[in-house]
Amino acid sequence: MKDNPLIKTLFAGSQPPHLIDPLALFLLVLIPIGALPLSPSEEIHLFLARTSLLIYLGLRSIQGLIWTGRRNRSDGWVTSISWSSSLFLGIGWGFLSLSWSLSPFTSRSVFLDFFLYISVYGLMTQASLPGKTVKTLYQFLVMMALLVSLDGLSQKFYRYDAYLPYLTEHPEKFDPHTLEIMKNWITTFRRISAHFLLPSHLAGYLILIIPLNVALIQLTPTLWKRVSWLLVLGVNLLVLFFTESYGAWLSLLVVFAFVLLYPLVPRLRRLGRATLQEDSPGQTPGRLLKTIPGIILLSAGTFIVLTLIGYSRGTYLWDLNAPDHPGYLRFLNWKSAFLILRDYPWTGTGLGTFKIAYPPYMLPNSTEANFAHNSYLQIGSELGLPGLLMVCLAAITWFLKGLTTLSTLSDPEDRIIYRSLFAAGLGFCLHNFVDYDVYIPALGLTGFMLLGLGGSGNAEEGEPGRREEPSPLRPSPASPFFNIAWPACLLGLSLWLFILNGKLYLVNIHINQVKKEMEQGEFEKAYQIAQKALFYDPGNPSLQEISGVLLLQLKQPERAARAFQKAIELDPKVPRFHAYLGETYLLRGDLAGAYVETKKAVELFPLRTSYQKRLEEISSLLEKYAVKNRKP
Numbered sequence: 001m002k003d004n005p006l007i008k009t010l011f012a013g014s015q016p017p018h019l020i021d022p023l024a025l026f027l028l029v030l031i032p033i034g035a036l037p038l039s040p041s042e043e044i045h046l047f048l049a050r051t052s053l054l055i056y057l058g059l060r061s062i063q064g065l066i067w068t069g070r071r072n073r074s075d076g077w078v079t080s081i082s083w084s085s086s087l088f089l090g091i092g093w094g095f096l097s098l099s100w101s102l103s104p105f106t107s108r109s110v111f112l113d114f115f116l117y118i119s120v121y122g123l124m125t126q127a128s129l130p131g132k133t134v135k136t137l138y139q140f141l142v143m144m145a146l147l148v149s150l151d152g153l154s155q156k157f158y159r160y161d162a163y164l165p166y167l168t169e170h171p172e173k174f175d176p177h178t179l180e181i182m183k184n185w186i187t188t189f190r191r192i193s194a195h196f197l198l199p200s201h202l203a204g205y206l207i208l209i210i211p212l213n214v215a216l217i218q219l220t221p222t223l224w225k226r227v228s229w230l231l232v233l234g235v236n237l238l239v240l241f242f243t244e245s246y247g248a249w250l251s252l253l254v255v256f257a258f259v260l261l262y263p264l265v266p267r268l269r270r271l272g273r274a275t276l277q278e279d280s281p282g283q284t285p286g287r288l289l290k291t292i293p294g295i296i297l298l299s300a301g302t303f304i305v306l307t308l309i310g311y312s313r314g315t316y317l318w319d320l321n322a323p324d325h326p327g328y329l330r331f332l333n334w335k336s337a338f339l340i341l342r343d344y345p346w347t348g349t350g351l352g353t354f355k356i357a358y359p360p361y362m363l364p365n366s367t368e369a370n371f372a373h374n375s376y377l378q379i380g381s382e383l384g385l386p387g388l389l390m391v392c393l394a395a396i397t398w399f400l401k402g403l404t405t406l407s408t409l410s411d412p413e414d415r416i417i418y419r420s421l422f423a424a425g426l427g428f429c430l431h432n433f434v435d436y437d438v439y440i441p442a443l444g445l446t447g448f449m450l451l452g453l454g455g456s457g458n459a460e461e462g463e464p465g466r467r468e469e470p471s472p473l474r475p476s477p478a479s480p481f482f483n484i485a486w487p488a489c490l491l492g493l494s495l496w497l498f499i500l501n502g503k504l505y506l507v508n509i510h511i512n513q514v515k516k517e518m519e520q521g522e523f524e525k526a527y528q529i530a531q532k533a534l535f536y537d538p539g540n541p542s543l544q545e546i547s548g549v550l551l552l553q554l555k556q557p558e559r560a561a562r563a564f565q566k567a568i569e570l571d572p573k574v575p576r577f578h579a580y581l582g583e584t585y586l587l588r589g590d591l592a593g594a595y596v597e598t599k600k601a602v603e604l605f606p607l608r609t610s611y612q613k614r615l616e617e618i619s620s621l622l623e624k625y626a627v628k629n630r631k632p
Contacts, residue, residue, distance in 0.1 A: 049445065064490075065491070086390045086391075086393040090391055095111060102357055104539075107350045110439070115497060121451055122452065124452025134417050149239040155193070204437045204440070206239065207427040207431060211423035246326055246327075249302065337381040341380045348387060354371060359604055362606075371436040374436075375437065376433065398455055402454060424454070503537050506533070523554055545567045548563035560584050561584045575600075575608065576601070579601040579611060586618065591621055595615070595619065
């Protein structure tokens with residue numbers, strides 16, 4: 001393989017800055033690795049990962065401005081991230097959704113992560129990598145996954161006795177519903193999650209890495225090294241089994257089935273719009289004879305794995321009448337997301353606001369959920385039909401481009417490399433049909449990195465990770481204004497998100513300190529810390545809620561009521577805020593105010609039985625008060 005020219009320095013003036021050199025590539029790879037929850041405290045990991053990427057984006061934007069000013073032509077990377085791409089149209093629509101979001105505070109933090117995903121994708125599509133660099137990259141990613149898997153095995157066999165007390169001692173890290181589910185998994189099913197929040201998150205991460213692991217086995221010529229990578233694959237598959245995730249195993253089955261069957265389906269290959277040579281009469285039967293045993297083994301192995309998972313979980317995938325069938329519970333979440341989309345078809349409720357819009361749409365027999373367990377439907381409910389259309393168009397475009405590249409590869413090593421990238425990206429897209437990987441930064445950053453590398457192939461030449469440098473004499477297709485305005489806007493957006501990321505991190509640090517002081521009964525000190533956090537982010541409704549709770553503990557219901565009213569002003573659709581305000585009014589003896597606010601909480605969350613019960617109690621108190629004060 002012939003290497004393409006690489007950028008020598010960040011501000012090189014002799015070449016257009018549109019390619020990613022190996023050093024910059026590994027810096028970018030460290031970002032999703034840094035987001036992995038390798039310890040219980042993940043705030044610092046996410047902060048450093050986000051900060052590093054935002055600094056890099058800012059420098060690349062400055063670089064683009066310098067190049068444009070010197071050469072009067074655009075930065076190749078900057079023009080690739082333009083409004084012509086459905087993904088970047090989607091993130092632009094997400095930014096606009098901040099103006100009509102049910103919770104602008106929630107939307108801006110989710111927008112931060114989504115912007116970084118799209119940026120990583122755009123950067124990786126500009127990667128120009130020799131095969132040796134790709135193999136080193138694969139080794140690095142697989143070994144990091146091995147560390148995560150070993151941590152999961154340690155949890156499975158040694159840490160359960162310590163993990164349950166950890167959940168009990170740190171309830172502030174989880175919402176009550178999730179905490180109850182995790183305790184149930186640990187005491188009953190013993191599902192593992194390593195330091196991810198849920199087992200399905202760990203499973204979603206492993207299905208990204210397993211195709212790369214398989215490629216390393218194929219690319220390694222030495223027997224003992226091949227056996228070593230085979231053992232690593234065995235560990236990763238074992239940990240994937242212990243997550244007991246139906247969705248991950250089914251996604252992996254579809255991926256490997258597609259990889260096996262794709263060469264046998266000429267019609268599917270033509271979807272790639274590539275020029276194909278017809279197979280000779282003896283080639284297709286020969287391929288079929290080689291593929292049939294693989295399909296049989298894959299199907300049998302998957303059936304055995306799903307049976308064992310069903311035995312462990314107590315609910316088999318094919319037992320559709322089971323009341324707690326995971327497919328049925330997900331279907332109810334999907335239906336709720338569809339109902340939200342039906343009521344907000346053009347704008348959605350705002351990026352990241354599904355958990356706020358969900359309570360009134362929660363269906364009987366379903367569980368309380370912060371996510372729809374289908375990223376596509378959730379994005380549709382949050383960004384409306386325009387956002388859903390842009391995401392689907394981007395996924396279909398990526399898939400068809402992948403088919404094109406797969407159809408034109410001739411070099412065996414190139415074929416293995418690109419097939420593994422395509423398989424990892426396809427697994428990521430499929431798993432998002434049954435889960436919400438894009439809303440988990442560690443999964444989203446890794447997934448979009450691999451999607452971008454898979455989309456960096458030159459379809460005409462069929463070489464993955466290769467891109468010819470455009471002629472420096474070729475004029476830019478964009479106007480001079482766009483050449484300057486776009487990197488300038490990108491620089492401004494990166495700066496704003498950099499400040500936002502710092503504020504969110506400082507607020508999270510203060511919130512953790514507040515919760516520690518509350519556990520020790522130091523409510524006055526906790527309140528002072530909460531006020532410091534409000535200095536950094538006065539528009540944070542959660543901080544107003546915490547302040548109100550602390551003021552209730554300090555026997556100051558008047559000030560607590562003002563704090564809850566401020567939280568409602570910032571996020572009027574959160575039923576919890578209204579319930580707290582109702583309790584505050586009750587302490588003040590204002591039965592009418594308590595009834596109004598509790599009734600509002602019931603309207604926002606009809607299926608929350610605790611709200612219903614409290615409303616009945618307040619109604620009873622009102623009736624007694626009316627009888628007592630009735631004039632004879």
